[in-house]
Amino acid sequence: MEREITRVLTPSEGALRLGADLILSGRLVAMPTETVYGLGGDATNPEAARRIFQVKGRPLDNPIIVHVSCSEEAREVGRMTPLAEDLARAFWPGPLTLVVPSRGVVPREFLGGLDTVGIRCPSHPVARRLIEISGVPIGAPSANRSGRPSPTDALTVLEDLEGLIPLILDGGPCEVGLESTVVDVTGSEPVILRQGGVTERMIVQAVGRVQVAAGEELLRRSPGTRHRHYAPEVPVLLWDRSVPVQCPPGRVGYVGISDPPFEVAWSVRPRDLREYAFLLFRTFREMERGGASVIVAELPERGEALGDAIRDRLIRASGGRGLAKSRSRC
Structure with missing residues (x-):
């Protein structure tokens, strides 16, 4: 793949029109959303899908979420069930992706070979405007190399993708900091495939019921659920x-709401779970750049608002590895 000259531009109307022209020509543009930065391409163009997978080094069976600017556009892309319509009214625009049967508008290259499509209407004005000017739905996974922490600012996108894409629209830091909640609504019950900014409790309040997926066949309908991320x-x-734990060797970075369990080289102490979610991926990147030899992260309790989403990201980032237990703190 030829090296690109990557431009980072503030999202003026001219920059947005440049971005739309690039997308319509089959090229890729990194755009801010309220969750994380997305790597956007024309979701009706199979070549754009191939570029996304190539740039990210993404497994081909990992579907790409399609972004639209309104519910009318979503109905053109997928078969919006009554349940999907209820959830869209409750949470769109916002950090919720709905998995519905595909209408065939989006090529299978974006869908990981599935007959379903994940659709989201983002609330970030830059993403919405880019979709509107482009006039096509935009397929956009997170704008980073596959498996890395998702980017929540333009500098992090540049760190991973400089020379691989022509344009990054710098809309400042993302508001949420974690990827969207993904809910399968192909059946009579909503099923959470990936935890995110729209919590289980919020979904129950909106439609009265929800399940959480466990089976591999259902989980493969969502990105971020099976591969290391x-x-x-x-x-x-x-x-x-x-649990009392042993101190790991080396320069230890710590992120968590509680006091660290031992002396660390530096720590990031979010005030609450919302700030924890906002800071998590940025903290990973900053401690990595700063020379940490290991990062210790506090695991939130299950069932807390946003706690399940943070737990999910931490377990995948760590491979499920915990600190060694000890009889006394070090």
């Missing part, structure tokens, strides 16, 4: 605050 280049170890 979100991992910095240094090990991530999980800490359950109820």
Whole structure:
């Protein structure tokens, strides 16, 4: 693949029109959303899908979420069931992806070979405007090399993708910091495939019911559920605050709401789970750049608002590895 000259531009109307022209020519543009930065391409163009998979080094069976600017566009892309319509009214625009039967508008290259499509209407004005000017749905996974922590600012996108894409639209830091919640609505019950900014409790309040998927066949309908994801280049170890643990060797970075369980080289202490989600991927990147030899992350309790989404990202980033237990703190 030829090297690109990567431009980073503030999202003026001229920059957005440049981005739309690139997308319509089959090329890729990194765009801000409220969740993380996305690597966008024309979701009706199979060549754009091939470029996305090539640039990211993404497994071909990992479907790409399609972004639209309104519910009317979503109905053209997928068969919006009554349940999907209810959830769209409750949470769109916002950090919720709905998996519905595909209408065939989006080529199978974007769908990981499936007959379903994940659709999202983002709330970020830059993403919405880019979709509107382009006049096509935009397929956009996170704008990073596959498996790395998702980017929440333009500098991080540049760090991973400089020379691989022509344009990054710099809309500032992302508001949520974690990818969207993905919900399968092909049946009579909504099923959460991936936890995110729209929580289980919020979905129950909106439609009265929800399940959480466990089976491989259903999980493959969502990105970020089967392959290794979100991992910095240094090990991530999980800490359950109820358990005394051993101190790992080396320069230890720590992220968590509680006090760290031992002395660390530096720590990031979010005030609550919302700030934890906002800071998580940025912290991974900053500690990696700063020379940490290991990152210790506090594992939130199950069932807390956003706690399940943070747990999911931490478990995938760490490969499920926890700190070694000890009789006394070090």
